[in-house]
Amino acid sequence: MTFTAEQEALRDSVRKLLEREADPWPDLCEQIGVAALAVPERFGGLGAGTAELQVVAEELGRVLADVPFLGSAVLAVHAVLATGDDETCARLLPRLAEGTVGAVAWADAEGQWGDPACRASGSTVDGEAHYVLNGDEAEILLVVAGGSLYEVSGHRAVRTPAMDEIRRLARVTFDHAPARLLGPVDLAALRDVACAVLAAEQAGAAARALELTVEYSKQRHQFGRPIGGVQALKHRMADLHVLVETARSAAYAAPESSRLAAVAKVYCSEALATVAGEMIQLHGGIAITWEHPAHRYFKRAHGAAQLFGAPGEHLERVRPTVS
Incomplete structure (x- = not known):
């Protein structure tokens, strides 16, 4: 297991920033660009791979950092990319790359992640998703329903208590919530x-x-x-x-x-x-x-x-x- 000089530099930069900042997310995005790592360059990102995401995640795990990296910079970005729709990518990815918090909802109350908990009907989504990473603070909320990804508004999100107080989870309820079909997604x-x-x-x-x-x-x-x-x-x-x-x-x-x-x-x-x-x-x-x-x-x-x-x-x- 070897790392490139760029990956080691990324690791060093993230570790130093985490040591000095009590609220690191803004500087992680502005100074290092962690929110933009997985976003292709043509959509305002850095075009990095999964290994770079893992380098950052390893450093965040060391200090149990309370940041929306996994839910937004990883899940939301990859969900949007999975649709393969250039218009959707051009509209959402630059915002996510700048650090706007995104979230993806799909697990049910039993913690089953194999099948989506919500269902879509036309231009609306119904159901209730649980364990949504950063779902209560997300400005861009994405929902998996069936085999497709939707951007939804008009939902109700409540932060749910968890044994791990640092991990921010939410329960998100949809009752005929307006939904915009973005495209298929391989869950x-x-x-x-x-x-x-x-x-x-x-x-x-x-x-x-x-x-x-x-x-x-x-x-x-x-x-x-x-x-x-x-x-x-x-x-x-x-x-x-x-x-x-x-x-x-x-x-x-x-x-x-x-x-x-x-x-x-x-x-x-x-x-x-x-x-x-x-x-x-x-x-x-x-x-x-x-x-x-x-x-x-x-x-x-x-x-x-x-x-x-x-x-x-x-x-x-x-x-x-x-x-």
Whole structure:
């Protein structure tokens, strides 16, 4: 797994900006152009690939940044591109590239992402979509209904409470909401891209959780020496290091095929859950305090595992079919 000089520069720029900005989204868009990464140059973007999106997502995952990157710069942009309609792309993509927040609605109340929760009839959309990333603050709301993508207005969006308070989710209700047909959309391909980028975010969160744990093991003393010097704990942290690195490899391999996207979703979900759980165990009592970030990584691990389908659902896509 190697990165180009441009990708490393992108990583460095994003990390430095996140270190100094409490509200990073405006500067991420204006100074680095993260919202424009996946937008083709002819529509005002940078024309980058999925790997660049993953580099940014990994850095955002490290600090659990509260920004609409996954919902807008990834999902909304790729949904619009999937329609293949130049007029739609020319109208919406420049706005998304500038940082206007977009959202894509399709999951149902049970968290099923395989089939759209809403239905279209003529020029209106009905139904209720759940777990809509940044749906309550989106200026451009896109809805998947049937095999097509619609731009909808006149909807009602309510932010829904979640275990992971940093991940902004919404429930969006449509009651004969005016809808504009944009074109067909391959929902499976859209979900594969989302899973690939989410996997990189999970790998970044796991890496940072492990770093914090290793740092703490060098500071916490028992019986006159750092707990990090205990052989059994060294072995546990070494195993976690291997888990994190293989998760990164799985994440960056995900764009190669739909099957590898499913592998990344399963493996990175399990990796982050394992590292976050060990983070709490190895920190001891301080890890269950509200002030310590361990609980945030633990919540992100379990919330992200369900996003775009639970690991078990994706595991079915990985298993070979028996004839």
